[in-house]
Amino acid sequence: MSQPLINWFKFASPASFYPLAGKLWPWFAALATAFAAAGLWISFFVAPTDFQQGEGYRIIFIHVPASWMSMFIYCVMAFWSAIGIGFNTRLSGMMSSALAPTGALFAFLSLWTGALWGKPMWGAWWVWDARLTSELILLFLYLGYIALTAAIDDPRRADKAGAIVSLVGVINVPIIYFSVKWWNTLHQGASVSMTKAPTMAATMLWGMLLMALAFWMYSIAVALYRVRAIILERERHATWVAELPEMQR
Amino acid sequence: MNAFVAILRRDLLLAMRRKSEMLTALFFFMIVVSLFPLGIGPETALLRRIAPGVLWVAALLAAMLSLNRLFAADHQDGTLEQMTLSPTPLSLLVGGKVLAHWLTAGLPLVLLAPVLGLQFDLSSRALGILMLSLLLGTPLLSLIGAIGAALTLGVRGGGVLLSLLVLPLYIPALIFGAGAVEADMAGLGAGGHLSLLGALLALGVFFAPWAATAALRIALE
Numbered sequence: 001m002s003q004p005l006i007n008w009f010k011f012a013s014p015a016s017f018y019p020l021a022g023k024l025w026p027w028f029a030a031l032a033t034a035f036a037a038a039g040l041w042i043s044f045f046v047a048p049t050d051f052q053q054g055e056g057y058r059i060i061f062i063h064v065p066a067s068w069m070s071m072f073i074y075c076v077m078a079f080w081s082a083i084g085i086g087f088n089t090r091l092s093g094m095m096s097s098a099l100a101p102t103g104a105l106f107a108f109l110s111l112w113t114g115a116l117w118g119k120p121m122w123g124a125w126w127v128w129d130a131r132l133t134s135e136l137i138l139l140f141l142y143l144g145y146i147a148l149t150a151a152i153d154d155p156r157r158a159d160k161a162g163a164i165v166s167l168v169g170v171i172n173v174p175i176i177y178f179s180v181k182w183w184n185t186l187h188q189g190a191s192v193s194m195t196k197a198p199t200m201a202a203t204m205l206w207g208m209l210l211m212a213l214a215f216w217m218y219s220i221a222v223a224l225y226r227v228r229a230i231i232l233e234r235e236r237h238a239t240w241v242a243e244l245p246e247m248q249r
Numbered sequence: 250m251n252a253f254v255a256i257l258r259r260d261l262l263l264a265m266r267r268k269s270e271m272l273t274a275l276f277f278f279m280i281v282v283s284l285f286p287l288g289i290g291p292e293t294a295l296l297r298r299i300a301p302g303v304l305w306v307a308a309l310l311a312a313m314l315s316l317n318r319l320f321a322a323d324h325q326d327g328t329l330e331q332m333t334l335s336p337t338p339l340s341l342l343v344g345g346k347v348l349a350h351w352l353t354a355g356l357p358l359v360l361l362a363p364v365l366g367l368q369f370d371l372s373s374r375a376l377g378i379l380m381l382s383l384l385l386g387t388p389l390l391s392l393i394g395a396i397g398a399a400l401t402l403g404v405r406g407g408g409v410l411l412s413l414l415v416l417p418l419y420i421p422a423l424i425f426g427a428g429a430v431e432a433d434m435a436g437l438g439a440g441g442h443l444s445l446l447g448a449l450l451a452l453g454v455f456f457a458p459w460a461a462t463a464a465l466r467i468a469l470e
Contacts, residue, residue: 140417151404160467179421
């Protein structure tokens, strides 16, 4: 068997992942800042004013990337949970719990900015649109995960229970999405369609993509930073933690 | 299979010995349903429109209320640990317990729902569809609830946590269950909704005992 260039399993150990995360997170933070600066510049100064929606449409530069990230982070959480259950690694559970607050934050941001956008555009803070409803349920799923892992004292048990919750949740997300979608079409309540949006100008798309990249890098940076804190908290009795330079003071 | 029947009989017998627990959830269902006309007003047309949703939401809450007792007593007296040691697969035993939970908590709701539906002036056809949708939906509630009950076993504030975990997962059942009755009342036919509910039930029967077993093993570690 040929040796791989990098032995990935080495970094499954918190002791070797801790310094790696410490080296990586400033880079991701810098990338996030750079992308955010470029994205915000495009979204505020370059992207033209929409002839239908005026200046108010600019909130989509935050709203759409936040929604994408909230869904993506849940999938990543489920991925780490599956790894954690499959390989019984400690780090995977820590990664999941490090990601959860960021995911919940983005789900909340997406709902909040959506409400701010909906008021001038649709004339209502909230409509029972399929996307809004399923985003709200996604937020509930995040809160359920966080509440469960916070309620269990033993961190290993909390991680495993959280892994099951996020896996059950990720199976349910598409089911919930489609059920809400069909429910919405049955009721024909507020007939707002976001799918029939006019074709976007290329600059708007660029602004949105840059902001999505910025949010993505931010999520990685924050998750790595948080996972470092979680590692320190849980491994505080280990010798390698005591030998860390930042612990010598 | 013997163990499955044995655990089903045992749980049913235990439920019969503690009738009050079972009846409390049932009365809760009745009271919640009866509160809605008092809060909204006795206008028949409006009540008929909201009836499927109200009955389904109340059934959801009542089914959730009784979830706590699914594993808690067995966990406290150590029976659950003995079950994990038994040669029979634990998921089969969990399946038996879930079936017993449905027979004592779900089936009474199905049987009671048409009586309460009369309060809302539902037609006999709508009552039939309501019963059918509850018949397909309440086992799903017990199955999904078993996962939540296993996860919150012995956890601080387990009861409230259970609702936070389980209620979002109940949403598809609520939508298709209440939707079936509404679609039928609107003349669209309830077949599609009921089929989807049946599909979800099949999925639940397949996956939920397995997930609940995994959760139980974590709780017992």
